[in-house]
Amino acid sequence: MQPSPLSRAILAAGILTVIGGGAMGSMPGVVAGSVILLFLFSRAIIFQKAENQVIGTFHLKRECDNHIVRQYGTITVTLSADLDLPDGYLISIRDMPGPGFEVPDNHPEFDFRDATDLTYRIQARARGSISFFGATVEMVNRFFSTAIIFTRPEDCMPEVQVQPRGSRVVLEGESLGYGESTSRRLISPSGTVVRSFREYMPGDDPRQIDWKITAKTKRLTIREVYAQAGEIPVVVLDIPPDSGLAEQLIGFAAGAAEDSLKTSHSVSLLAIAGGNVIRFLPDERQASRVLAAIRDLPPSARWNQFYHYLSENDARRVKLSLPAGSPLHRWYDAVIQNRGIPSFEAECIRAFARTKGTAVLLFTAADGDTSHLGMVARAAKRIGLSVHLRIPAHSAASIRPGAFPIDTIEVI
Structure with a gap:
């Protein structure tokens, strides 16, 4: 708690009045000075009660439009707060981004009297999992001011996963730059x-x-x-039911295929719609044919639904959590022993085995049931391919890191 200039003046006046009254033997002067000091003390008690009221009722909510971004990517943050505002106080709320974030504009701060939320942009500079420090609430009235720092776990959420920026492919004979x-x-x-x-x-x-x-x-x-030049990617395009999202993903997949043909001898295309294989084009060397195959993809309904299909690893994890010898434990054990590879996953394995690819670029909106994405990733891993997921910004929150055997996740 910091006194304002007015409080300092009142304090000085009270002390001088008490000292002056005592020196002159004036009881009214001593009483007047004591009343001034008691008044200031009472204002301090009232301010302390208001501060406790704010601490007890303050609730913070922070939302980020992207939870998985590339390094140096921009994130839009929306900060909203709720508290019981005491009468006669000015309250401002300032967000506290972590050390891995950089705020390109002014400090993220807003006056609670004028607004209850704030939207600002930050840039992810560090890599890995980055969280916020919390928030600061500044209270001011005519007599005192204070800054309350909230660092509770709920005040530091959400965590943002920052993926490293990929290094560009250097072709044979291309210069690395001065000094390299x-x-x-x-x-x-x-x-x-x-x-x-x-x-x-x-x-x-x-x-x-x-x-x-x-x-x-x-x-x-x-x-x-x-990255080593000459790698051959397999572009997997998961066509969503929404036509707008489909056009967006088709554009990104076409760009990735065209860029890949500039640095490798061929590229493969596997177009799916959920658990349905729509088109397969292995090891194509002509960019025009690949782009035509992508652009001419028809709108496709998802006829096969897996309804949160339980993978073998998930079944084993559930089995280990159950008491040994229980009916459910025996049931999961029988499922693991008797089940085979799903037909869609087997179809993906056959397609990947026919290509010379070394990596899978999976473009998907990740909407609805995402069991088929796990099947695509497991099929690629069975034959030694790395898997790189490419999703729109609004779908980043729907993918849990570690849910599928995926090497990298990138927001497009």
């Missing part, structure tokens, strides 16, 4: 070209740690690499 001509001589065990070394940051792949340099510098150091 010798870095082509450094080859990582995976066959990619090492660009440089830097200190480890949260969110980096632990497999990129260079242990020799780490031992020399006494700090975790990772290799920054360029």
